[in-house]
Structures are given as C-alpha cells and as structure tokens.
Amino acid sequence: MADAHSLSTDATTAPAARTRIDATVLRILALGFTIFIVAYIAIPVLVTLAMSFNDAAAVRFPIKAWSLKWYYDFFGSPQWVDALKSSVIIALGTTVISTTAGVMAAWAFERFNFACKSLVYLLIMLPLFMPGVVLGLGVAMAFGDVSLFGVNVYGSRQLVMLAHSLWAMPLVFMLMEATFRTVDHRIVEASYDLGGRPVQTFFEIVLPSVSTGIISSALFAFVISLNEFVMALFLTTRDTQTLPVLMWLSLRSAGTPRLAVASVILAAAVFVSLSLIMAWYIRQLRKT
Amino acid sequence: MNVRAVSEMEVQDGARRAPRWRMRLTPWLLMAPALSIALAFFGLPIVFMTRMSFNEHIDQRFYVPGFTFDNYAAMLTDPTFSSALWTTMRLALISSIVTVTIGYVFAMLVWLKPKRWRLLFIALALCPLLISEISIIFGWWMFFPKNGLLSYALTSSGLITDKISLMYTEFAAFVGLSYVIFILLSIFDGIDKKVLEASADLGAAPVRTFYEVLLPLTKGGVAAAFAQSFIWAIGTYATPSALGPDTLWTIGYLIQEQMLGKHNWPRAAAFSIVLTMGVAVVMVVIRMLTSKRTALNG
Numbered sequence: 001m002a003d004a005h006s007l008s009t010d011a012t013t014a015p016a017a018r019t020r021i022d023a024t025v026l027r028i029l030a031l032g033f034t035i036f037i038v039a040y041i042a043i044p045v046l047v048t049l050a051m052s053f054n055d056a057a058a059v060r061f062p063i064k065a066w067s068l069k070w071y072y073d074f075f076g077s078p079q080w081v082d083a084l085k086s087s088v089i090i091a092l093g094t095t096v097i098s099t100t101a102g103v104m105a106a107w108a109f110e111r112f113n114f115a116c117k118s119l120v121y122l123l124i125m126l127p128l129f130m131p132g133v134v135l136g137l138g139v140a141m142a143f144g145d146v147s148l149f150g151v152n153v154y155g156s157r158q159l160v161m162l163a164h165s166l167w168a169m170p171l172v173f174m175l176m177e178a179t180f181r182t183v184d185h186r187i188v189e190a191s192y193d194l195g196g197r198p199v200q201t202f203f204e205i206v207l208p209s210v211s212t213g214i215i216s217s218a219l220f221a222f223v224i225s226l227n228e229f230v231m232a233l234f235l236t237t238r239d240t241q242t243l244p245v246l247m248w249l250s251l252r253s254a255g256t257p258r259l260a261v262a263s264v265i266l267a268a269a270v271f272v273s274l275s276l277i278m279a280w281y282i283r284q285l286r287k288t
Numbered sequence: 289m290n291v292r293a294v295s296e297m298e299v300q301d302g303a304r305r306a307p308r309w310r311m312r313l314t315p316w317l318l319m320a321p322a323l324s325i326a327l328a329f330f331g332l333p334i335v336f337m338t339r340m341s342f343n344e345h346i347d348q349r350f351y352v353p354g355f356t357f358d359n360y361a362a363m364l365t366d367p368t369f370s371s372a373l374w375t376t377m378r379l380a381l382i383s384s385i386v387t388v389t390i391g392y393v394f395a396m397l398v399w400l401k402p403k404r405w406r407l408l409f410i411a412l413a414l415c416p417l418l419i420s421e422i423s424i425i426f427g428w429w430m431f432f433p434k435n436g437l438l439s440y441a442l443t444s445s446g447l448i449t450d451k452i453s454l455m456y457t458e459f460a461a462f463v464g465l466s467y468v469i470f471i472l473l474s475i476f477d478g479i480d481k482k483v484l485e486a487s488a489d490l491g492a493a494p495v496r497t498f499y500e501v502l503l504p505l506t507k508g509g510v511a512a513a514f515a516q517s518f519i520w521a522i523g524t525y526a527t528p529s530a531l532g533p534d535t536l537w538t539i540g541y542l543i544q545e546q547m548l549g550k551h552n553w554p555r556a557a558a559f560s561i562v563l564t565m566g567v568a569v570v571m572v573v574i575r576m577l578t579s580k581r582t583a584l585n586g
Contacts, residue, residue, distance in 0.1 A: 047430050104322065131540060135333070137543060142332050266420050
C-alpha cells in the first residue's frame with residue numbers, strides 16, 4: 001500500500017518538474033526576444049537622436065562635443081525648411097482627400113447593396129498592395145505633360161496628394177468599413193422614423209458615433225503621406241520636394257548630421273500629431 | 289411652395305422608401321470620389337504603362353511610339369536585368385520569412401502576456417510604421433558603416449563582403465513589420481487561451497503544443513502576413529540600394545534608374561508591368577490558399 005502511494009507521487013512530480021523547467025526556459029526565451037525586438041527598433045532611432053546633437057561636421061562616432069549647431073543649420077536653410085513645409089502641406093491634403101473619399105465609400109459598402117460589389121472592393125483596395133515605385137512611375141508617365149488651366153500638373157503638390165491617397169484611402173476605407181459595422185442599426189432606423197433625412201442622419205447620428213475610427217484612420221493617412229518618399233521622388237520637382245525626398249537624396253550623396261536632424265524632426269512631427277490626437281481622444285472620453 | 293411640398297412628402301415617406309432610382313444611385317455617388325481616384329490614378333496609369341512598355345527608345349529621347357517586345361526580352365537576355373529579377377525574388381523571400389518569424393513570435397508574446405502589458409507592446413509594434421524608412425536606413429547606416437570597424441573586422445577575418453552587406457539589408461528589412469504583427473495579433477486574439485491549458489493537461493510539451501495546436505490554428509494568418517510582407521518587400525529599393533553592396537540591384541532600383549537616370553521610359557514601364565504581374569500572382573495564390581476573410585480577399 002505504502003509502495004503504491006510513493007509510486008503515484010513519483011509519477012506526478014516528474015512531469016511537474018519538467019513543466020517547471022519548460023516554463024523557466026520559455027520565460028527566458030520570451031525575455032530575450034523582448035530585448036531583441038526593443039533593441040531592433042530602438043537602435044537606429046537612438047543612434048540618429050545622438051547624432052543630431054553632434055557638433056562635428058561629419059557623421060562619425062564617438063561624438064566628442066555636443067551642440068544644437070545642426071538644428072540651427074536645419075532651420076536656417078531655406079531648402080530644408082521648404083521641404084518640411086511641403087511635406088506637411090501634402091500630408092494634410094492627403095488626409096482630407098483620403099478620409100473624405102474613404103469614409104464615404106465605406107458607408108456605401110455598409111449601407112447599400114449594389115452590383116459588382118466585390119469588383120469595386122478590389123479596385124479600391126488594389127493600390128494599397130502595389131509597390132510605390134510602380135504607382136509613382138505610372139502617375140508620372142500618365143500626367144507627365146498634362147496641364148490644367150495653363151498650370152503644369154506634374155510637379156504640383158496636388159498631384160502628390162492624390163498619389164499618396166492611393167495608399168492612404170484604401171487604409172481609411174478598410175478601417176472605416178470595420179468601424180461602421182459596429183454602428184447599431186436600430187439607432188439609424190430610429191432617426192429615419194423620426195423624420196431624419198439620410199444626409200442629416202449621417203452627419204448627426206452616424207459620424208459622431210464613429211469619430212474615434214475616423215480620427216485614427218485620418219492619422220494613419222497623415223503619417224503614411226508624411227513618411228512616403230518613393231512616389232514623391234517621381235512626382236516632385238525642386239520646388240515641391242518633400243522632406244523624405246531631400247533626405248534620400250542627401251543620404252545618396254553624403255550623410256551629414258543635418259540628415260539626423262531631419263530624421264528627428266520628421267519623427268517629432270509624427271509623434272506630436274499622435275499625442276494631439278491622444279489628448280483630444282482623452283478629452284472626448286471624459287465628456288461622455 | 290411646390291419644392292416645399294415635395295420635400296415634406298419625402299420626409300414623411302421616410303428615407304427607406306425613397307424612389308428606387310435614388311436608392312440605386314446613392315451608393316455610386318458615395319463611392320464616386322474613391323472610385324475616381326482609383327481609376328484615374330491607378331487604372332489609367334496602368335493602361336498607360338502597358339502601352340508605354342511596347343514603345344521604343346531611340347537616341348536619348350524619352351520614348352518613340354512603336355510596337356516591340358524588346359523591353360520584355362531584355363529582362364531575360366541581359367544578365368544585369370535577369371540577375372536583378374533573381375535578386376529581388378530572393379531578397380523579398382528572405383526578408384518576408386524573417387519579418388513573419390519576428391512578427392509571429394511578437395504577436396504570440398503579446399497574446400500570452402497579461403493585458404496590462406498590451407498597450408506598451410502595441411506602441412512598440414507601431415514604431416516601424418511611424419518612423420520614416422529613411423530614418424531607419426540612416427540609423428543602421430551609421431550603426432553598421434560600410435567602411436566601418438565591424439565591416440572591416442568581418443571582411444579581414446575572411447568573410448565575404450557581399451554576404452555582410454546582404455545581412456545588413458535583411459537586418460534593416462523593416463518593411464511591413466507593423467502590418468505583419470497586427471494581422472497575426474488579430475488571428476491570435478480569436479483563439480481561446482484555454483486550448484494551451486488543455487494541451488498541457490493532456491501531457492503535451494510546449495513545443496508539441498506549438499506544432500500541433502497553435503500553428504494549425506494560425507495558418508491562415510501566417511499566409512496572409514507572408515503575402516503582405518512579400519508584396520511590400522518585392523517593390524522596395526531604398527534599403528538594398530542604400531545598405532546593400534553596390535551591385536545589389538533590385539527591380540525597384542532598376543525602374544528608378546531607367547526612369548530618372550537613363551530616361552528610358554519604355555523599359556521602366558516594362559519592368560513596372562512585370563512587378564505588377566508578380567504582385568498580382570502572389571495575391572491570386574494567397575486568395576486561393578486562404579479561405580478566411582482578409583484585406584486581400586474581401
């Protein structure tokens with residue numbers, strides 16, 4: 001009897017010990033991977049940040065003296081400031097175009113049934129999966145020597161906005177289609193029953209209830225356009241160059257600490273807009 | 289008076305019983321901006337490029353109208369172009385495998401960890417999307433200079449330069465990591481964590497649980513993530529041309545060079561069409577493989 005008892009405890013402790021070792025190994029592996037991924041993402045960012053405060057004229061480690069010299073240099077150079085301005089204008093334009101078009105199309109998909117629905121879906125989504133080189137080249141060739149009212153279309157900021165919308169709009173559309181699916185249909189029906197017109201219902205009932213989705217998809221559109229450079233490389237002239245294009249050209253010739261400053265400013269622009277949105281969102285949450 | 293009466297009638301009638309033609313027309317009106325952008329700036333350029341790819345290139349002019357298959361034939365006969373095709377495929381394949389592996393482990397970790405860590409992990413996963421590709425390239429370029437100490441040490445110790453540069457390229461192959469993580473995370477979130485306990489209770493070791501339970505459940509997500517990553521990697525040229533060896537030419541790089549450097553429009557168009565075809569083939573294959581609804585197959 002005693003024998004049988006000890007045998008059974010033996011049988012249960014052995015797998016338990018193995019499970020404990022397994023768990024420890026897994027935990028160490030998970031920790032190692034987390035460190036790896038943090039380093040993978042952080043190293044280029046930290047190196048760039050450090051280099052932007054370098055005092056020397058060349059990109060070289062170790063950094064001997066620290067200064068804000070290259071920041072003054074960046075904001076003192078009309079070429080780089082203009083590029084930053086161009087980038088922000090184009091990103092804002094892309095956000096407006098792609099959010100408007102994407103939200104409207106997503107509402108049509110949610111609310112109505114029509115012919116060739118999956119074909120239209122494919123047509124709207126397809127540009128998102130196309131390489132930037134192909135899209136940029138195609139637009140540049142097709143609109144290369146078109147002029148509207150005597151103004152050259154090629155090289156204009158509006159053309160770049162529309163080209164960036166090819167990536168931003170499908171993303172907005174995809175996010176909003178999922179968001180609209182969460183809208184309670186009974187509320188929409190109730191609005192109609194109370195005499196609300198479709199347009200009125202859309203603006204006063206539907207839009208406020210999906211504002212978070214709209215804001216976050218608009219933010220995606222903004223960030224994508226701000227960071228995109230392949231299409232912009234094909235579509236801009238010297239006067240409308242965006243910051244990433246200028247950075248790319250400068251990286252190709254010779255990297256200076258100014259390039260690091262530009263990287264930091266571009267990232268800062270993204271994070272500032274992100275935190276503004278977060279602040280707005282938190283205020284919105286408190287209100288309700 | 290008349291207008292007022294009509295509008296009042298409509299209000300009473302309710303939007304749901306609006307005239308049939310209006311019900312038909314409304315979705316198309318709503319989709320008009322999106323459709324016209326897609327058609328004018330994607331459809332039209334593709335048609336234009338297809339025609340352009342058969343034109344001829346004579347005497348340094350952008351293009352001369354004509355009809356020739358030379359531009360496509362060049363991809364097979366000219367060693368520069370055919371090796372670029374091969375390089376592009378290989379790079380895209382390797383970088384997708386690496387990206388999906390990293391993304392998979394990351395998504396699994398987020399799924400397994402307690403909820404309070406989640407926001408932090410999500411912020412981390414968003415980073416590659418928020419930071420410009422060029423900033424990342426520049427960062428790695430400074431960290432692993434081509435003529436730097438690390439490179440020198442590795443080269444002089446007998447390793448081949450080409451391989452090292454290739455390693456940098458794949459290391460910096462950030463393209464699409466965020467997307468891959470989010471695609472996989474959404475798949476993981478649909479799985480009940482109790483399956484792990486059940487598997488452990490039945491005596492399976494973690495490795496076996498992974499192969500026999502988790503992997504089959506996430507198969508569809510892995511395929512979708514791989515396709516996404518491959519499609520993004522196939523068109524890239526910034527990272528390989530900035531970080532890779534000088535001879536690491538991808539199709540994307542050649543398109544850019546033919547267009548902006550050599551001003552050979554027909555050839556650039558032909559390469560673009562081939563690249564578009566490649567993307568289309570991957571999409572069709574993935575559509576056949578995955579039955580689950582993803583962004584690719586609505």
